[in-house]
Amino acid sequence: MDDDVYIKLAKHLDRLPGGFPATESGVEIRILKRLFMPWEAETALALAMKPEPVSAIAQRLGADESELGQLLETMSKKGLILRSAKSGQNFYMAAQFVVGIWEYHVNDLDEGLIRDFNEYSPFLMKTWVKQKTKQMRIVPVSASISAEMSVTPYEEAEKIIRQQSRIVVAPCICRKEQEMIGKGCGKLEEACLIFGGGAYFYEENGLGRPISQEEALDILNKGMEAGLVVQPGNAQKPLNICLCCGCCCQILKNLNAFDSPAKAVCSNYYAVVNEDNCTACGLCQERCQMNAVTVDETAHVNLERCIGCGLCVPTCDFDAMHIAEKEPSERYVPPANLTETYKRIVQERMQMK
Ligand code: SF4
Ligand code: SF4
Ligand code: SF4
Secondary structure, eight states, rough: OHHHHHHHHHHHHHTTTTTOOOOSSSHHHHHHHOOOHHHHHHHHTOSSSOOEHHHHHHHHOOOOOHHHHHHHHHHHTSSSEEEEEETTEEEEEOIIIIIIIGGTTTTOOHHHHHHHHHHHHHHHHHHHHHHHSOOOOOOOGGGOTTTSOOOOOGHHHHHOOOOOOOOOEOHHHHHHHHHHHHOOOOOOOOEEEEEEHHHHHHHHHTOOEEEHHHHHHHHHHHHHHTTTTEESSSSOOSSSEEEEEETTHHHHHHHTTTOOOOGOOOOOOOOOOOOOOOHHHHOOHHHHHTEEEEEEESSOOOOTTTTOTTHHHHHHHHSOOEEEEEOOOOOEEEEESSSHHHHHHHHHHHOOO
Protein backbone atom coordinates (compact mmCIF):
# COMPACT_ATOMS: atom_id res chain seq x y z
CA MET A 1 0.00 0.00 0.00
CA ASP A 2 2.79 2.38 1.01
CA ASP A 3 4.54 1.89 -2.35
CA ASP A 4 1.46 3.04 -4.28
CA VAL A 5 1.99 6.69 -3.49
CA TYR A 6 5.67 6.47 -4.44
CA ILE A 7 4.87 4.74 -7.73
CA LYS A 8 2.36 7.51 -8.50
CA LEU A 9 4.92 10.15 -7.55
CA ALA A 10 7.55 8.51 -9.78
CA LYS A 11 5.12 8.69 -12.72
CA HIS A 12 4.29 12.30 -11.83
CA LEU A 13 8.00 13.24 -11.78
CA ASP A 14 8.50 11.42 -15.08
CA ARG A 15 5.99 13.76 -16.71
CA LEU A 16 8.11 16.78 -15.69
CA PRO A 17 10.88 17.97 -18.06
CA GLY A 18 13.75 16.32 -16.16
CA GLY A 19 12.05 12.92 -16.36
CA PHE A 20 12.13 10.12 -13.81
CA PRO A 21 12.10 6.85 -15.77
CA ALA A 22 11.09 3.55 -14.20
CA THR A 23 13.72 0.83 -13.79
CA GLU A 24 13.45 -2.93 -13.35
CA SER A 25 15.27 -2.76 -10.03
CA GLY A 26 12.93 -0.09 -8.68
CA VAL A 27 15.87 2.04 -7.50
CA GLU A 28 13.87 5.18 -8.30
CA ILE A 29 11.21 4.13 -5.77
CA ARG A 30 13.92 3.51 -3.15
CA ILE A 31 15.20 7.04 -3.77
CA LEU A 32 11.73 8.55 -3.32
CA LYS A 33 11.23 6.60 -0.07
CA ARG A 34 14.47 8.02 1.26
CA LEU A 35 13.40 11.58 0.45
CA PHE A 36 9.61 11.78 0.93
CA MET A 37 7.37 10.75 3.84
CA PRO A 38 4.15 9.18 2.44
CA TRP A 39 2.06 12.30 3.16
CA GLU A 40 4.72 14.46 1.52
CA ALA A 41 4.60 12.25 -1.58
CA GLU A 42 0.80 12.58 -1.61
CA THR A 43 1.07 16.38 -1.43
CA ALA A 44 3.78 16.57 -4.11
CA LEU A 45 1.44 14.68 -6.44
CA ALA A 46 -1.01 17.59 -6.26
CA LEU A 47 1.49 20.18 -7.54
CA ALA A 48 2.18 21.20 -11.13
CA MET A 49 5.23 23.05 -12.45
CA LYS A 50 3.53 26.42 -12.10
CA PRO A 51 3.62 28.56 -8.97
CA GLU A 52 0.34 28.60 -7.00
CA PRO A 53 -0.69 30.20 -3.69
CA VAL A 54 -1.63 27.85 -0.82
CA SER A 55 -5.30 28.85 -1.18
CA ALA A 56 -5.52 27.49 -4.75
CA ILE A 57 -3.83 24.19 -3.83
CA ALA A 58 -5.96 23.82 -0.66
CA GLN A 59 -9.14 24.40 -2.68
CA ARG A 60 -8.16 21.75 -5.22
CA LEU A 61 -7.34 19.23 -2.47
CA GLY A 62 -10.21 20.16 -0.18
CA ALA A 63 -7.55 20.64 2.53
CA ASP A 64 -7.28 23.00 5.49
CA GLU A 65 -5.34 26.03 4.18
CA SER A 66 -3.36 26.67 7.33
CA GLU A 67 -2.24 23.02 7.79
CA LEU A 68 -1.42 22.66 4.11
CA GLY A 69 0.53 25.95 4.18
CA GLN A 70 2.74 24.59 6.96
CA LEU A 71 3.28 21.29 5.15
CA LEU A 72 4.19 23.01 1.86
CA GLU A 73 6.59 25.32 3.66
CA THR A 74 8.30 22.37 5.38
CA MET A 75 8.51 20.45 2.11
CA SER A 76 10.02 23.42 0.29
CA LYS A 77 12.61 23.84 3.07
CA LYS A 78 13.48 20.15 2.65
CA GLY A 79 13.98 20.69 -1.11
CA LEU A 80 11.08 18.45 -2.15
CA ILE A 81 9.12 21.21 -3.91
CA LEU A 82 9.87 24.77 -5.00
CA ARG A 83 8.90 27.98 -3.24
CA SER A 84 8.82 31.55 -4.55
CA ALA A 85 7.41 34.79 -3.17
CA LYS A 86 5.66 37.79 -4.68
CA SER A 87 4.27 40.83 -2.83
CA GLY A 88 4.76 39.04 0.49
CA GLN A 89 2.81 35.94 -0.56
CA ASN A 90 4.40 32.48 -0.92
CA PHE A 91 3.82 30.34 -4.01
CA TYR A 92 4.62 26.63 -4.34
CA MET A 93 5.19 24.37 -7.32
CA ALA A 94 6.47 20.90 -8.20
CA ALA A 95 10.23 20.42 -8.43
CA GLN A 96 11.60 18.03 -11.03
CA PHE A 97 14.10 15.43 -9.85
CA VAL A 98 17.18 16.60 -11.83
CA VAL A 99 18.00 19.50 -12.06
CA GLY A 100 15.98 20.04 -8.90
CA ILE A 101 15.22 17.80 -5.91
CA TRP A 102 18.57 16.01 -6.12
CA GLU A 103 20.57 19.26 -6.16
CA TYR A 104 18.48 20.71 -3.31
CA HIS A 105 19.81 17.86 -1.12
CA VAL A 106 23.43 18.95 -1.40
CA ASN A 107 23.64 19.47 2.38
CA ASP A 108 21.57 16.42 3.23
CA LEU A 109 23.36 13.46 1.64
CA ASP A 110 24.05 10.05 3.10
CA GLU A 111 25.80 6.99 1.69
CA GLY A 112 22.56 5.11 0.95
CA LEU A 113 21.13 7.98 -1.08
CA ILE A 114 24.42 8.46 -2.92
CA ARG A 115 24.64 4.74 -3.73
CA ASP A 116 21.07 4.69 -5.08
CA PHE A 117 21.58 7.88 -7.08
CA ASN A 118 24.71 6.53 -8.73
CA GLU A 119 22.83 3.35 -9.65
CA TYR A 120 20.03 5.47 -11.10
CA SER A 121 21.90 8.26 -12.94
CA PRO A 122 22.70 6.18 -16.10
CA PHE A 123 18.93 5.64 -16.54
CA LEU A 124 18.29 9.37 -16.19
CA MET A 125 21.00 10.02 -18.77
CA LYS A 126 19.27 7.71 -21.28
CA THR A 127 16.30 10.10 -21.22
CA TRP A 128 18.65 13.06 -21.43
CA VAL A 129 20.47 11.72 -24.47
CA LYS A 130 17.30 10.91 -26.43
CA GLN A 131 15.81 14.40 -26.22
CA LYS A 132 17.18 17.06 -28.59
CA THR A 133 16.86 19.88 -26.06
CA LYS A 134 19.01 19.34 -22.97
CA GLN A 135 18.73 21.08 -19.61
CA MET A 136 22.34 22.27 -19.84
CA ARG A 137 24.58 23.36 -22.69
CA ILE A 138 28.32 23.81 -23.04
CA VAL A 139 30.12 27.08 -23.72
CA PRO A 140 33.84 27.52 -24.36
CA VAL A 141 36.09 28.86 -21.60
CA SER A 142 36.90 32.52 -22.20
CA ALA A 143 40.61 31.89 -22.75
CA SER A 144 39.76 29.84 -25.83
CA ILE A 145 37.70 32.59 -27.49
CA SER A 146 39.64 34.67 -30.01
CA ALA A 147 38.78 38.21 -31.13
CA GLU A 148 37.85 37.00 -34.65
CA MET A 149 35.11 34.70 -33.40
CA SER A 150 31.47 35.80 -33.49
CA VAL A 151 30.50 34.44 -30.08
CA THR A 152 27.03 35.50 -28.96
CA PRO A 153 26.70 37.03 -25.45
CA TYR A 154 24.74 34.00 -24.18
CA GLU A 155 27.77 31.83 -25.06
CA GLU A 156 30.15 33.82 -22.87
CA ALA A 157 29.95 32.90 -19.20
CA GLU A 158 31.46 36.26 -18.16
CA LYS A 159 28.72 38.18 -19.97
CA ILE A 160 26.02 35.96 -18.45
CA ILE A 161 27.42 36.69 -14.97
CA ARG A 162 27.66 40.43 -15.68
CA GLN A 163 23.90 40.49 -16.37
CA GLN A 164 22.97 39.12 -12.92
CA SER A 165 21.76 41.21 -10.01
CA ARG A 166 21.59 38.23 -7.61
CA ILE A 167 24.14 35.38 -7.53
CA VAL A 168 24.48 32.54 -5.03
CA VAL A 169 27.30 30.00 -5.07
CA ALA A 170 26.53 26.48 -3.85
CA PRO A 171 28.66 23.39 -3.32
CA CYS A 172 28.86 21.08 -6.33
CA ILE A 173 26.75 18.06 -5.36
CA CYS A 174 28.50 15.77 -7.85
CA ARG A 175 31.94 16.34 -6.33
CA LYS A 176 30.55 16.40 -2.79
CA GLU A 177 28.81 13.02 -3.08
CA GLN A 178 31.89 11.43 -4.69
CA GLU A 179 34.03 12.88 -1.87
CA MET A 180 31.68 11.32 0.69
CA ILE A 181 32.18 7.85 -0.78
CA GLY A 182 35.95 8.22 -1.03
CA LYS A 183 36.09 8.90 -4.77
CA GLY A 184 36.43 12.70 -4.76
CA CYS A 185 38.76 14.51 -7.16
CA GLY A 186 39.49 17.40 -4.81
CA LYS A 187 38.60 20.02 -7.42
CA LEU A 188 36.76 23.27 -6.63
CA GLU A 189 33.78 22.44 -4.39
CA GLU A 190 31.90 25.77 -4.45
CA ALA A 191 31.23 25.69 -8.18
CA CYS A 192 27.48 26.00 -8.84
CA LEU A 193 26.40 29.57 -9.63
CA ILE A 194 22.67 30.20 -9.26
CA PHE A 195 20.90 33.33 -10.53
CA GLY A 196 17.58 35.15 -10.20
CA GLY A 197 14.66 33.49 -8.37
CA GLY A 198 16.72 30.32 -7.93
CA ALA A 199 19.33 32.35 -6.02
CA TYR A 200 16.72 33.43 -3.44
CA PHE A 201 15.53 29.84 -3.00
CA TYR A 202 19.10 28.59 -2.53
CA GLU A 203 19.94 31.33 -0.06
CA GLU A 204 16.74 31.00 2.00
CA ASN A 205 17.17 27.22 2.14
CA GLY A 206 20.79 27.53 3.27
CA LEU A 207 22.06 25.77 0.14
CA GLY A 208 24.54 28.46 -0.86
CA ARG A 209 25.85 31.94 -0.08
CA PRO A 210 25.28 35.22 -1.94
CA ILE A 211 28.30 36.55 -3.82
CA SER A 212 29.16 39.56 -5.97
CA GLN A 213 29.67 39.46 -9.74
CA GLU A 214 33.43 39.85 -9.08
CA GLU A 215 33.53 36.77 -6.86
CA ALA A 216 31.49 34.80 -9.40
CA LEU A 217 34.00 35.80 -12.11
CA ASP A 218 36.83 34.75 -9.82
CA ILE A 219 35.17 31.33 -9.29
CA LEU A 220 34.76 31.01 -13.07
CA ASN A 221 38.46 31.67 -13.50
CA LYS A 222 39.41 29.17 -10.78
CA GLY A 223 37.19 26.63 -12.53
CA MET A 224 39.06 27.18 -15.80
CA GLU A 225 42.43 26.81 -14.06
CA ALA A 226 41.18 23.55 -12.52
CA GLY A 227 40.09 22.28 -15.95
CA LEU A 228 36.33 22.44 -15.33
CA VAL A 229 33.81 22.47 -18.18
CA VAL A 230 31.43 25.48 -18.21
CA GLN A 231 27.80 24.33 -18.43
CA PRO A 232 25.12 27.05 -18.24
CA GLY A 233 21.43 26.20 -18.16
CA ASN A 234 20.17 25.68 -21.70
CA ALA A 235 18.56 29.07 -22.30
CA GLN A 236 19.68 32.45 -23.59
CA LYS A 237 18.91 33.71 -20.07
CA PRO A 238 20.16 30.80 -17.95
CA LEU A 239 19.41 30.55 -14.23
CA ASN A 240 22.65 28.74 -13.40
CA ILE A 241 26.18 27.94 -14.50
CA CYS A 242 27.83 24.68 -13.45
CA LEU A 243 31.60 24.15 -13.50
CA CYS A 244 32.01 20.44 -14.07
CA CYS A 245 34.69 17.77 -14.05
CA GLY A 246 34.60 14.66 -16.20
CA CYS A 247 35.28 12.38 -13.22
CA CYS A 248 32.44 13.32 -10.80
CA CYS A 249 29.84 15.24 -12.85
CA GLN A 250 26.94 12.89 -13.43
CA ILE A 251 26.35 14.44 -16.87
CA LEU A 252 29.93 14.38 -18.15
CA LYS A 253 30.74 11.05 -16.51
CA ASN A 254 27.84 9.35 -18.25
CA LEU A 255 28.53 11.19 -21.53
CA ASN A 256 32.08 9.90 -21.40
CA ALA A 257 30.77 6.35 -21.59
CA PHE A 258 29.20 7.06 -25.01
CA ASP A 259 31.01 6.69 -28.34
CA SER A 260 29.80 10.11 -29.53
CA PRO A 261 29.42 12.57 -26.63
CA ALA A 262 29.49 15.41 -29.19
CA LYS A 263 26.08 14.30 -30.49
CA ALA A 264 24.55 14.36 -27.00
CA VAL A 265 25.39 17.96 -26.02
CA CYS A 266 24.22 21.41 -27.07
CA SER A 267 27.48 23.08 -28.12
CA ASN A 268 28.54 25.23 -31.06
CA TYR A 269 32.30 24.66 -31.04
CA TYR A 270 34.99 22.06 -31.61
CA ALA A 271 38.74 21.92 -31.18
CA VAL A 272 41.20 22.05 -34.08
CA VAL A 273 44.93 21.23 -34.01
CA ASN A 274 47.52 23.22 -35.91
CA GLU A 275 49.82 20.29 -36.61
CA ASP A 276 52.72 22.52 -37.73
CA ASN A 277 52.95 24.00 -34.22
CA CYS A 278 52.21 20.86 -32.20
CA THR A 279 55.15 19.36 -30.26
CA ALA A 280 53.11 16.33 -29.16
CA CYS A 281 53.63 17.28 -25.50
CA GLY A 282 50.29 15.67 -24.56
CA LEU A 283 49.08 18.37 -22.14
CA CYS A 284 45.83 18.87 -24.06
CA GLN A 285 45.15 15.12 -23.87
CA GLU A 286 45.49 15.23 -20.06
CA ARG A 287 43.21 18.24 -19.79
CA CYS A 288 40.39 17.00 -22.04
CA GLN A 289 37.50 15.70 -19.92
CA MET A 290 35.98 13.77 -22.83
CA ASN A 291 39.03 11.74 -23.94
CA ALA A 292 38.67 13.46 -27.30
CA VAL A 293 42.40 13.95 -27.87
CA THR A 294 44.96 11.37 -28.90
CA VAL A 295 48.63 12.16 -29.50
CA ASP A 296 51.19 10.46 -31.73
CA GLU A 297 53.44 12.66 -33.86
CA THR A 298 50.89 15.43 -33.23
CA ALA A 299 47.64 15.80 -31.33
CA HIS A 300 44.39 14.69 -33.01
CA VAL A 301 40.85 15.62 -31.98
CA ASN A 302 38.08 13.05 -32.32
CA LEU A 303 35.12 15.22 -33.36
CA GLU A 304 32.67 12.53 -32.26
CA ARG A 305 33.94 13.11 -28.72
CA CYS A 306 34.80 16.84 -28.66
CA ILE A 307 32.17 18.88 -26.79
CA GLY A 308 33.72 22.28 -27.58
CA CYS A 309 34.56 23.22 -23.99
CA GLY A 310 37.81 24.95 -25.10
CA LEU A 311 39.81 23.71 -22.09
CA CYS A 312 42.57 22.35 -24.31
CA VAL A 313 43.28 25.78 -25.85
CA PRO A 314 44.83 27.69 -22.91
CA THR A 315 46.63 24.47 -21.92
CA CYS A 316 48.70 24.50 -25.10
CA ASP A 317 51.88 26.57 -24.82
CA PHE A 318 52.63 26.28 -28.54
CA ASP A 319 49.57 27.93 -30.06
CA ALA A 320 48.72 24.60 -31.63
CA MET A 321 45.12 24.27 -30.46
CA HIS A 322 42.13 26.53 -31.11
CA ILE A 323 38.38 26.17 -31.19
CA ALA A 324 36.28 26.70 -34.31
CA GLU A 325 32.60 27.50 -34.73
CA LYS A 326 30.30 24.91 -36.26
CA GLU A 327 28.77 25.67 -39.67
CA PRO A 328 25.73 28.02 -39.54
CA SER A 329 23.46 25.10 -40.53
CA GLU A 330 24.67 23.14 -37.47
CA ARG A 331 24.59 25.97 -34.96
CA TYR A 332 22.47 25.48 -31.88
CA VAL A 333 20.35 28.44 -30.73
CA PRO A 334 19.17 27.97 -27.13
CA PRO A 335 15.55 28.72 -26.17
CA ALA A 336 15.01 32.31 -24.99
CA ASN A 337 14.35 31.32 -21.38
CA LEU A 338 14.03 28.29 -19.14
CA THR A 339 10.23 28.13 -19.44
CA GLU A 340 10.68 27.71 -23.19
CA THR A 341 13.40 25.09 -22.63
CA TYR A 342 11.12 23.03 -20.41
CA LYS A 343 8.22 23.32 -22.88
CA ARG A 344 10.44 22.04 -25.69
CA ILE A 345 11.73 19.14 -23.58
CA VAL A 346 8.22 18.06 -22.59
CA GLN A 347 7.05 18.20 -26.26
CA GLU A 348 10.06 16.19 -27.40
CA ARG A 349 9.53 13.58 -24.70
CA MET A 350 5.84 13.25 -25.59
CA GLN A 351 6.78 12.68 -29.24
CA MET A 352 9.24 9.97 -28.17
CA LYS A 353 6.54 7.96 -26.36
S1 SF4 B 1 26.56 19.42 -12.82
FE1 SF4 B 1 28.72 20.08 -12.59
S2 SF4 B 1 28.86 21.78 -11.09
FE2 SF4 B 1 26.75 20.93 -11.12
S3 SF4 B 1 26.81 19.62 -9.42
FE3 SF4 B 1 27.40 18.32 -11.15
S4 SF4 B 1 29.67 18.50 -11.47
FE4 SF4 B 1 28.95 19.98 -9.96
S1 SF4 C 1 49.15 20.84 -25.82
FE1 SF4 C 1 49.53 21.79 -27.82
S2 SF4 C 1 51.59 21.11 -28.34
FE2 SF4 C 1 50.91 19.77 -26.69
S3 SF4 C 1 50.03 18.00 -27.77
FE3 SF4 C 1 48.36 19.43 -27.39
S4 SF4 C 1 48.22 20.67 -29.24
FE4 SF4 C 1 50.20 19.65 -29.28
S1 SF4 D 1 39.24 18.49 -27.35
FE1 SF4 D 1 38.50 18.09 -25.30
S2 SF4 D 1 39.21 19.87 -24.11
FE2 SF4 D 1 39.35 20.43 -26.26
S3 SF4 D 1 37.40 21.46 -26.72
FE3 SF4 D 1 37.18 19.29 -27.27
S4 SF4 D 1 36.29 18.33 -25.45
FE4 SF4 D 1 37.12 20.31 -24.80
